[in-house]
Amino acid sequence: MSYSPRWMNPELESFRDAVRRFIAAEIIPHQERWKQQQHVDRDVWDKAGEMGILLADISEQYGGSGGTFAHQVIVFEELTTAGDMCFGLHVHAIVAHYLLNQGTEQQKQTYLPQLASGAMIAAIAMTEPGAGSDLQGIRTTAVLDGNEYVINGSKTFISNGYLADLIVVVAKTDPALGAKGTSLMLVETKNLAGFKVGRILEKIGQKGQDTCELFFDNVRIPADNILGEKAGSGFFQLMAELPYERAIIAVSGVAAVERALALTVAHTRERKVFGKPLIEMQNTRFVLAEIKTEAMVARVFLDHCIEALIAGKLDTVTASMAKYWITDLQCSAIDRCLQLFGGYGYMMEYPIAQMFADARVQRIYGGANEIMKEIIARSL
Numbered sequence: 001m002s003y004s005p006r007w008m009n010p011e012l013e014s015f016r017d018a019v020r021r022f023i024a025a026e027i028i029p030h031q032e033r034w035k036q037q038q039h040v041d042r043d044v045w046d047k048a049g050e051m052g053i054l055l056a057d058i059s060e061q062y063g064g065s066g067g068t069f070a071h072q073v074i075v076f077e078e079l080t081t082a083g084d085m086c087f088g089l090h091v092h093a094i095v096a097h098y099l100l101n102q103g104t105e106q107q108k109q110t111y112l113p114q115l116a117s118g119a120m121i122a123a124i125a126m127t128e129p130g131a132g133s134d135l136q137g138i139r140t141t142a143v144l145d146g147n148e149y150v151i152n153g154s155k156t157f158i159s160n161g162y163l164a165d166l167i168v169v170v171a172k173t174d175p176a177l178g179a180k181g182t183s184l185m186l187v188e189t190k191n192l193a194g195f196k197v198g199r200i201l202e203k204i205g206q207k208g209q210d211t212c213e214l215f216f217d218n219v220r221i222p223a224d225n226i227l228g229e230k231a232g233s234g235f236f237q238l239m240a241e242l243p244y245e246r247a248i249i250a251v252s253g254v255a256a257v258e259r260a261l262a263l264t265v266a267h268t269r270e271r272k273v274f275g276k277p278l279i280e281m282q283n284t285r286f287v288l289a290e291i292k293t294e295a296m297v298a299r300v301f302l303d304h305c306i307e308a309l310i311a312g313k314l315d316t317v318t319a320s321m322a323k324y325w326i327t328d329l330q331c332s333a334i335d336r337c338l339q340l341f342g343g344y345g346y347m348m349e350y351p352i353a354q355m356f357a358d359a360r361v362q363r364i365y366g367g368a369n370e371i372m373k374e375i376i377a378r379s380l
């Protein structure tokens with residue numbers, strides 16, 4: 001039985017073709033160099049902006065391409081299917097949705113068109129050396145001084161940190177109030193006194209995607225650059241936007257399982273062991289049959305989440321189920337596929353090896369999978 005998601009249509013198919021051609025021409029040829037330098041070239045953002053894929057699901061009123069979440073899903077699927085884990089579009093799109101859903105009209109008009117064109121690259125800085133899963137423990141502060149906020153603190157593991165022009169920084173505006181004293185600050189980094197990007201961290205995978213430390217030493221930003229209308233809304237805003245982030249992690253997860261399966265079917269058809277193709281061994285057939293089944297189950301559940309998100313109804317618990325279950329599956333399926341490549345699976349020149357290294361962090365960022373289970377458990 002061939003399966004096509006209910007949210008697909010002919011217009012999206014031609015959009016998919018165009019995205020695929022863009023990635024083949026503008027991303028894949030540069031990947032190895034990007035991995036060496038640990039970040040993409042700035043100009044790929046401008047090209048992707050011209051192509052209209054940076055904010056595919058944001059209305060034209062704010063410079064976006066006027067599509068739905070389905071358009072953005074296609075971009076993420078195609079990046080994964082092409083084997084790209086360098087281009088940091090995920091956090092860029094996440095920040096755009098913080099602005100769209102939580103920002104003031106002025107903030108949307110100021111920033112969204114620049115994020116859509118690639119004139120600005122976005123990052124979001126929650127994690128600190130002393131606080132990741134437990135965000136209530138963050139120590140970065142933003143203290144009001146006249147008509148400015150003064151930010152002090154440090155962040156770590158920030159995707160796009162090296163190139164970002166706009167960073168949403170999670171800070172305590174009133175440490176005495178705990179979660180209710182947390183706010184999201186819109187920090188423009190260009191020529192910003194007191195702001196420093198630390199080293200690009202060396203990772204086991206996703207090597208062309210810059211992940212950085214950030215330092216804020218009496219950084220001053222206008223008081224209007226608090227996201228939304230009032231201070232203290234930060235935790236509410238984070239909770240409201242997490243389903244989008246978790247859904248797109250799951251989108252990449254399913255696309256990766258499907259790619260790993262296709263690569264492994266092709267390899268085991270080619271590879272001969274004991275005088276016959278590896279795919280004719282019962283173990284190979286059973287392993288691949290299991291992964292194909294799991295990929296289909298994941299795909300159908302993910303499509304349910306995509307439809308819910310398009311309708312504005314994806315809740316945190318369901319998004320957490322998708323994030324945890326699909327990224328666990330991604331790691332386990334790629335591991336089983338790699339085994340069928342034998343020693344070749346351990347060689348970086350084989351895409352399955354790269355996929356193995358790239359996948360691991362999917363279970364950690366966007367909220368560790370254990371945190372997803374905590375959230376789901378609270379709904380029992």
Ligand SMILES: Cc1cc2nc3c(=O)[nH]c(=O)nc-3n(C[C@H](O)[C@H](O)[C@H](O)COP(=O)(O)OP(=O)(O)OC[C@H]3O[C@@H](n4cnc5c(N)ncnc54)[C@H](O)[C@@H]3O)c2cc1C
Pocket residue numbers: 091123124125126127131132133134156157158159160203206211361364365366367368369370371374
């Ligand atoms: C490549 C990469 C990119 C990232 N990009 C960003 C980014 O752009 N912006 C950003 O803000 N952050 C980013 N992060 C940070 C990421 O979100 C955190 O690493 C993650 O939230 C976990 O926090 P931590 O590393 O401090 O681990 P900790 O909070 O120390 O947790 C360690 C482990 O403890 C376990 N654990 C924690 N809490 C519980 C619990 N309540 N119950 C049971 N087990 C628990 C989990 O297994 C968890 O993995 C990125 C991380 C990586 C590796």
